[in-house]
Amino acid sequence: MKKKAFITGIAGQDGSYLAEHLLENNYEVYGIIRRNSITEHQRLRLNHLDNKITIEYGDLLDISSLENKIIKIKPDEIYNLAAQSHVRVSFDIPHFTVMNNAIGALNLFETVKNHSKNSKIYQASSSEMFGRCVDEDGYQREQTRFEPTSPYGCSKVFCFNLTKHYRIAYNLFAVNGILFNHESPRRGSNFVTSKVVKTAVRIKNKLDDKLVLGNLDSSRDWGHSKDYVKAMNLMMNHSKPDDFVVATGETRTVRKLCEYVFKKLDLDMDKYISQSEKFMRPEELKFLCGDSSKIKKELGWKPEYSFESMIDEMIEFWEKNHDKNVIEY
Ligand code: NAP
Ligand code: GDD
Secondary structure, rough: OOOOOEEEEOHHHHHHHHHHHHOOOOEEEEEEOOOOOOOOOOOOOHHHHOOOEEEEOOOOOOOHHHHHHHHHHHOOOOEEOOOOOOHHHHHHOOHHHHHHHHHHHHHHHHHHHHHHOOOOOEEEHHHHHHHOOOOOOOOOOOOOOOOOOHHHHHHHHHHHHHHHHHHHOOOOOEEEEEOOOOOOOOOOOOOOOHHHHHHHHHHOOOOOEEEEOOOOOOOOOOOEEHHHHHHHHHHHOOOOOOOEEOOOOOEEEHHHHHHHHHOOOOOOOEEEEEEEEHOOOOOOOOOOOOOOOOHHHHHHHOOOOOOOHHHHHHHHHHHHHHHOOOOOO
């Protein structure tokens, strides 16, 4: 019998790659999307999977929609990827971010506890939880303290703790994947990698003449979403529920990211890049660099992409799509 997977946030960057990965591994894939007034663009990342997956309307904040689906499907594996995932935006809409991410996850855990205790559950935890904390050797790992620096980060710490609590109190197979930043051609274009690549390609094609950014000195550990969804699935098929860091172990500043992209396109970045308060954050998470020794050793996870091959893929994608209203994934 095929295993059944249920994905919240299936139409997002990770949800769409995870759906592909699970289909390749012979799962039946189900997911929920929220109601949106523009239906045409909502399933863009999933259009190529039409007829292969089952999508229904549902919302983390509507517990009845979760109960109805989980009772009906009885999934073997539930991946909770749904979230207001933009850190900068979380300062503008803190109530919504915390309510959506934290109470949304609580609704899902309660649904599983009350109606489907054998469903395994994956929680999309984040390196944003580490905030101000870095170990003395310059890495963050499973033991590093959490000191989040944004409403988003605070909401994710709540969900992390909830996952551990439901694992211990109710014996659920509940796992936290503590994923560092991961990107791809499907990354929303208001996250920094996509914004830099897309705008640089438009500058090259004379459709834009400037790139306005916020903090250029913060450092991030950037991997590829395709590699990271494989890690999620490995965690769910481990012999016991546990928490794992997923990262590349390399870190670069936003400035270095810009240097790579502009050089690749043969552009002088100093002519085009400026900074604006608009893209700064009230508190910045300055430095991320993850130690993923645990998942490599215990689950044999290994990333296939390098930073360069990931950015090159994104440049190629935006070269084909920079002037389209409807993007083809
Ligand atoms: P994403 O592209 O923003 O996708 C998130 C998805 O969740 C969207 O499709 C969104 O739908 C949906 N969603 C939001 N609130 C919902 C709700 N109440 N009910 C149902 N669906 C809802 O994010 P991603 O990059 O794929 O990330 C996936 C998850 O991993 C997120 O939880 C994120 O916080 C976490 N994470 C991401 C990274 C990263 O670097 N990408 C790193 C660590 C952790 P709408 O389009 O309708 O808003
Ligand atoms: N988005 C954005 N836009 N970021 C900018 C800009 C800009 O114009 N200019 C500089 N930055 C800097 C941000 O201040 C931050 O230091 C860095 O670029 C990365 O920003 P994002 O790409 O927005 O990602 P993030 O690190 O805030 O959050 C992502 O990674 C988390 C994991 O660490 C998101 O995917 C979160 O959902 C995820 O949990």
